[in-house]
Amino acid sequence: MKLTGKNCSFEVGVYRPPSEGGSHSLLIRFTRNCPWNHCTFCGMYKDNKFQLRSVEEIKKDIDSIEWIRNEIRSISKRIGHDGHVTRQAMIQLLSEAPRLNHLHGFDMVCNWLVSGGKTAFLQDANSLLMKTENLVAALTYLRKTFSSIERVTSYARSKTLSQKPMDDLRAIRMAGLDRLHVGLETGDDELLKKINKGVTAEGHIKGGKKAIQAGFQLSEYWMPGLGGKALWKEHAAHTAHVLNEINPHYIRSRPIFPAPGTPLHRQCETGEFVMLSPHEQLTELRTMIEALEVTSRVCFDHAGNYWRDRNGRLLFSQSYEGYQFPEMKPQVLRLIEEGLAVKTRRPRLFRL
Helix, strand or coil, X not given: CCCCCCCCCCCCCCCCCHHXXXXXXXEEECEXXXXXXXXXXXXXXXXXXXXXXXXXXXXXXXXXXXXXXXXXXXXHHHCCCCCCCCHXXXXXXXXXXXXXXXXXXXXXXXXXXXXXXXXXXXXXCCHHHCCHHHHHHHHHHHHHHCCCCCEEEEEECHHHHHXXXXXXXXXHHHHCCCEXXXXXXXXXXXXXXXXXXXXXXXXXXXXXXXXXXXXXXXXXXXXXXXXXXXXXXXXXXXXHHHHHHHCCCEEEECCCCCCCCCHHHHHHHHCCCCCCCHHHHHHHHHXXXXXXXXXXXXXXXXXXXXXXXXXXXXXXXXXXXXXXXXXXXXXXXXXXHHHHCCCCCCCCCCCC
């Protein structure tokens, strides 16, 4: 397909994990929005219907991004920069194809190229819901077009993983999908029902184990504070149990901050849900961490992990690689004790 600045376009969704933004991943939209979209704590994708994109649509987006890359390289050679992706080459492309000034995602592609073009993230919320043959075809085309890519990741639901045949999961892995980001949230069945997660603790375990067996790297996200004052002990204990059963590659902390407009936020306003204080969250975190028996990397790579030490510094490293367990478990527990020694503050509602 011959592209020009006039017809070069591609879709970019809104959401991606922090680790995919920090590594300047290429964002490729394979699906639109969330197929479940009933979680009481979540304000993402609301009022937007889930849609599968065709392989042809995805390939056209990949072709558009390839055209941008090739044009920048060509201009770079022309202006004496030896084909390297440079700021001057990008500016020259924008002057020659001014429509790109208004293309949402152009900056993202440029940042990805400057960083080496090594990682890609498949948007939106559950790419594995695509038909396996379509997902494999799109992945294969992506990998063939951009040979520099070393890692491809995606969101996935535990229920989808638990229901997907193992042969399909292995085919998707072989086609080039390396890492899955899964929203565990909690391992407590009562709490999973309350937040309308659409999966049980056993479903989380089954889905997580299948993902690892199929060869994926697995990131599981849990939410400190999700049980509130009523269920914090059960939340901590049962989440640790589920994570111990799965033993994912990464465990990532996403403390609960009810988003305005969500059912959980309304429950906060009526008093049905009572948030933990920062100290109470750390106490819950200590209970969960003490019970963890994993070889995972435990990460606090999000602004929501706001706890501070006595000097006002962030308590935990926000490195995407986190703390290697079990070796660094004592260090994490020491940091929690340091946070608990800080004078308590009132909990706050977090806004991005």
